[in-house]
Amino acid sequence: MILSFRFRNFRSFLHEVFIDMSALNYDELSSHLIQTDSKKLIKTLAVYGASSSGKTNLILALVSFQSLIFKQLFLLKGISEKHHMSLLDLSCRSKIVPCQITDVNQQPTEMEISFISGQCVYEYGFTIKNQNILSEHLIADHQVVYTRTAGVLSVGRGFEKYLHKGTSFRPNDKQLFCSVLSCLDIPKITEIMKPFKCFFSKHIVYCFDFPEPFQFLGNSAIEERIYKIRENPNALNFGFEQLQKLGIPVSDLIIEHGIPMLGYRVKSRTTGQHQTYYMDFTNVPDSTMKYLSLFIDIYNLCQKGGILIIDNISDKFQPAIAKFIVDFFQRDSNVNVQLIFTTHDYSILNNQQFRRDEVAFVDINEYQESRLYTMADMEVRTGSSLSLDLLEKYRAVPIVKNNIF
Numbered sequence: 001m002i003l004s005f006r007f008r009n010f011r012s013f014l015h016e017v018f019i020d021m022s023a024l025n026y027d028e029l030s031s032h033l034i035q036t037d038s039k040k041l042i043k044t045l046a047v048y049g050a051s052s053s054g055k056t057n058l059i060l061a062l063v064s065f066q067s068l069i070f071k072q073l074f075l076l077k078g079i080s081e082k083h084h085m086s087l088l089d090l091s092c093r094s095k096i097v098p099c100q101i102t103d104v105n106q107q108p109t110e111m112e113i114s115f116i117s118g119q120c121v122y123e124y125g126f127t128i129k130n131q132n133i134l135s136e137h138l139i140a141d142h143q144v145v146y147t148r149t150a151g152v153l154s155v156g157r158g159f160e161k162y163l164h165k166g167t168s169f170r171p172n173d174k175q176l177f178c179s180v181l182s183c184l185d186i187p188k189i190t191e192i193m194k195p196f197k198c199f200f201s202k203h204i205v206y207c208f209d210f211p212e213p214f215q216f217l218g219n220s221a222i223e224e225r226i227y228k229i230r231e232n233p234n235a236l237n238f239g240f241e242q243l244q245k246l247g248i249p250v251s252d253l254i255i256e257h258g259i260p261m262l263g264y265r266v267k268s269r270t271t272g273q274h275q276t277y278y279m280d281f282t283n284v285p286d287s288t289m290k291y292l293s294l295f296i297d298i299y300n301l302c303q304k305g306g307i308l309i310i311d312n313i314s315d316k317f318q319p320a321i322a323k324f325i326v327d328f329f330q331r332d333s334n335v336n337v338q339l340i341f342t343t344h345d346y347s348i349l350n351n352q353q354f355r356r357d358e359v360a361f362v363d364i365n366e367y368q369e370s371r372l373y374t375m376a377d378m379e380v381r382t383g384s385s386l387s388l389d390l391l392e393k394y395r396a397v398p399i400v401k402n403n404i405f
Helices: 055-077 087-093 157-163 177-181 187-202 219-230 233-245 286-304 319-330 388-393
Strands: 002-008 017-020 033-035 040-042 044-049 109-117 120-129 132-140 143-149 152-155 204-207 250-256 259-267 274-280 306-310 337-342 359-364 370-374
Touching: 002 055, 017 055, 017 370, 044 055, 044 319, 055 109, 055 177, 055 187, 055 204, 055 306, 055 337, 055 370, 109 187, 120 187, 132 177, 132 187, 143 157, 143 177, 152 157, 157 187, 177 187, 187 204, 204 286, 219 233, 219 250, 219 286, 233 250, 233 286, 250 274, 286 306, 286 319, 286 337, 319 337
Parallel strands: 044 337, 044 359, 204 306, 306 337
Antiparallel strands: 002 017, 002 109, 033 040, 109 120, 120 132, 132 143, 143 152, 250 259, 259 274, 359 370
């Protein structure tokens, strides 16, 4: 789970942005909190804002940060293919793009995350400029593993005997040192790096832009995805259950003569009995396959803990389905998964759906610089309706000053 994410100088965000998943001391909706050993975390964070205000750039910061680490940890081992991520896509995602709006910006980009994985609390970050690593640090359970500044590597006191202080470890300017540590066959280092690697490969799921519709994939890619979906029958059944709650009567997925077939439970007009009718996946609506894939990802996250990040949830899902997803993460029984999403759907923005620390906003100034702030920063009173009028009062939504026509 993510405790916090901080970055500076990325795309439209010039100044520091701090996403804090720590819960504030509010009495409302206590069921929306996850209790960890050290603090309480919010389960969901809804990010609102006008079009082109920078909401997607906020998600891109997390995507680029995770993708760069993922690329260096796993690319040489061919893991990217197993995660259904093309090398071109991974290369584009992992590029750190600084704020380019101002001509006086010569500063590096800073990124840092704090998270829990394998019962260990990690803090990891780096500073980067022109794709060169200027500084980097890793802290595990409040112990410094290493710091790196201007090409000089310093090993934490508790790890000197494992990494041999003063050794010749010196990664090149474009290489993260965490990728070097992940290759070392040293039990103490492996103990630290295994949960670290697992977090960046398995505990973060993006719904940034759904994969290509199944119809447009090559046969080998289709077969790989379908078989991967069928690998875990529990996850598949969970996906079917959620689809049925949405009124989509899917109950089976089979491979017939090499062709994926989705089974629908349909009531017969002649017998009045329910029967399963199988449909070639090319005739199945894209949205059905999209929802099934998402629910399987959610099931897998629930088994090991993690975070789902959705950009523009109101564009990808109908309002009722978006609320269904949010409700799922906010339920009492959820103890290990979080949801961060951007949206412009104000229909679910009320004090029965969200705590004040579960709502954030992105706006953009006259210099086209984005900033992030939360409803807690707005000093909204306990019990306020979080109505659109209130948001306009605090300028949390755009106010149209002139007639369009």
